[in-house]
Amino acid sequence: MVHGRRSRSFYALSILFGAFVLFLYGPMVTVILLAFQGPDGGLTFPMNGASLHWFADIFQPQSIGDIWGSFDRSIKLGMMVMLATVVVSFLTGLAYRKKFRGSSVLFYVVIASLIMPSIVVSLGIGSMFELLGIERSWWSSAFGAHLTWTLPFGLLIMFAVFNRFDPAYEEAARDLGASGWQTIRHVVLPIVAPSLIGVALFGFTLSYDEIARTSQSVGALNTLPMELQAMQTNVTTPVIYALGAYTTALSLVVIGVSLVLVLAFRWRQKRFGSDADKGMV
Amino acid sequence: MEWLRSRSAYLQAAPLSLIFLLFFVLPIAMVVVVSFFDYQAYQILIPDFVLFNYQDVFSSEVTYRTYFITFRFCLMVWAITLVLGFAIAYFLAFHIRTITMQIVLFLLCTIPFWTSIVIRMIAWIPLLGRNGLVNNALVASGFTDAPVEWLLYSEFAVVIGYVHLYTLFMIVPIFNSMMRIDRSLLEAATDAGASGWQTTWNVIVPLCKPGIAIGSIFVVAMVMGDFVTVNVLGGGQVASVGKAIAAELSYLQFPPAAANSMVLLGVVILLIMLLMRFADIRKEL
Structure with missing residues (x-):
């Protein structure tokens, strides 16, 4: 099974895997293709010519939806959530390397947030702000709502990272007289940096894409996915596909x-990380 | 010194604790409280202790019908994602021989997940719609005379959407379990005369139970509470519990939505407890 000739199940599963990948990419490819519709093209195939018309049209004032306002808010919110997720997940990851009272309760709360139906969280945050008489907005209530979604992922990644982290590095730093802060800054942080980039990526994309927890917590001004969801029933031109192509491109750039950042860190670690085998300097 | 170290743990855990207290624990408590509130057209929340929000939920025939539909979604999506997820995880874990290739194929599966959920769902419209690609192909090949109507804005479309969104959440934990299986166990099974199927069923599946349970919990919880997919792909024709709550919220009926949410929460917790019986998940985390 592990070596030798490929079995029949290999070929069957290869076909299944290929079909699955096709299934995953089909809609995405369709959207990108249709974004190139000619100026008279509609929402479905066939292509009525090919053009970049809709990619430019999106920059014109639109009759429905506030695309650029909501895009701007989504990017800002995504950045805020990303930053908070990285810092808070890292700190909590450090805390869980020691024993502290309430650690298991906190852990269960975080996991509960992960599997709690999002609409319930959304409703709760909405009601809380309503009862307290605080106006809901994307940078306050929706920011908190997003964190309840991104932090469980961030924390689970940090657990995976610190499970594989050799405490000998920190002990060595401490033996050499480094303070707690110095150990974190010069030893722990550089080693886990690539994983923190992963946490940042999760934080940004999960927030940038969030709808369910945003719905009741966002207030008057929508984020991009909320705006898109509202628009999709009224849109009659391929401009929405152009938008889809742009956001897909943005995600791929992110x-x-x-x-690239992860690879750069790896390279730096290889280059400057250890002189253990180089003898006396 | 020891005291200082433990104090630093509390300080480090403080931001997370505070965020979850403010934006998770208190809000959920608020849902419990609000579910007993009264409401009127011009006042969303009237502090009170009334039971009629719950009475409405339990006495309405619509509730049972929506739960039935949602359970059916859950069961279908769970079965499809489980079989599909297991097969693909099996392919990646046991048939792909190098780690590099495993990573490449894995990334291939994850890239679509970084694009907007709404866009990914809207993308089904030109494929499954009345004049969509699938219908054009069906008519052109002579399978049907007229375009098939139930492909889009139907339960079928919703299930397709769920499978598209959630299969990866089944693949990842099952793959993770599979990679932990000691390969010599498989050799032993083969040496003892087990066929490929027997090895899969009697060795691999039992050892993958925790991964299957984690994936299942995720899929079940997501489907039970969803309203976005049902909204976009169901197109007003399809009901679900999440959508019912979302509809109440859109009419600003917070207390009935809260009562509905508490019932949903109870059901989800029961389902998760049921799934937890199959495997000890704490070991995995």
Whole structure:
């Protein structure tokens, strides 16, 4: 099974895997293709010519939806959530390396947030702000709502990272006289940096894409996915596909940048990380 | 010194604790409280202790019908994602021989997940719609005379949407369980005369139970509470519990929505407890 000739199940499963990938990419490819519709093209195939018309049209004032306002808010919110998710997940990851009272309760609360139906969280935050008489907005109530979604992922990643983290590095730093802060800054942080980029990627994309927890917590001004969801029933032109192509491209750029950063960190670690085998300097 | 170290743990855990207290624990408590509130057209929340929100939920025939439909969604999506997720995880874990190739194929599966959920769902419209690709192909090939109407804005479309969104959440934990299986166990099974199917069924599946349970919990919880997919792909024709709550909220009927949410929460917790009986998940985390 592990070596030798490929079995029949290999070929069957290869076909299944290929079909699954086709199924995953089909809608995305369709959207991108249709974004290139000619100026007279409709929402479905066939293509009525090919043009960049809709990619430009999106920058014109639109009759429905506040695309650019909501895009702007989504990016800002995504950045805020990303930053908060990285910092808070890292700190909590550090806390869980020691024993502290309430750690298991806190852990269960975080996991509960992960599997809690999002509409319930959304409703709760909405009601809380309503009862307290505080106006809901994307940077307050929706920011909190997003964190209840991104932090469980961030924390689980940090657990996975610190489970594989050798405490000998910190002990060595402490033996050499480093303070707690110095150990974190110069030893722990550089080692876990690539994983923190992963946490950042999760934080941003989960927030940038969030609808369910945003719905009751966002207040008067929508985020992009909320605006899109509201628009999709009224839109009659391929402009929505152009928007889809743009946001897909943005997501791919974000992944690309993260990957490059991770590779850069790895390279730096290889280059400068250890002189253990180089003898006396 | 020891005291200082433990104090630093409390400080480090403080931001997370505070965020979850403010934006999770208190809001959920608020849902419990609000579910007993009264409401009127011009006042969303009237502090009170009334039971009629719950009475309405339990006495309405619509509730049972929506739960029935939602359970059916859950069961279908769970079965499809489980079989599909298991097969694909099996392919990646046991048939792909190098780690590099595993990572490449894995990334191939995850890239679509980084694009907007709404866009990914809207994308089904030109495929499954009345004049969509699938219908054009069906008519052109002579399978049907007229376009098939139930492909889009139907329960079928909703299930397709769920499978598209959630299969990866089944693949990841099952793959993770599979990679932990000691390969010598499989060799032992083969040496003892087990066929491929027997090895899969009697060795791999039992050892994958925790992964299956985690994936199942995720899929069940997501489907039970969803209203976005049902909204976009169901197109007003399809009901679900989440959508019923969302509809009440859109009419600003917070207390009945809260009562409905509490019932939903109870059902989800019961389902998760049921799934937890199959595997000890705490070991996995």
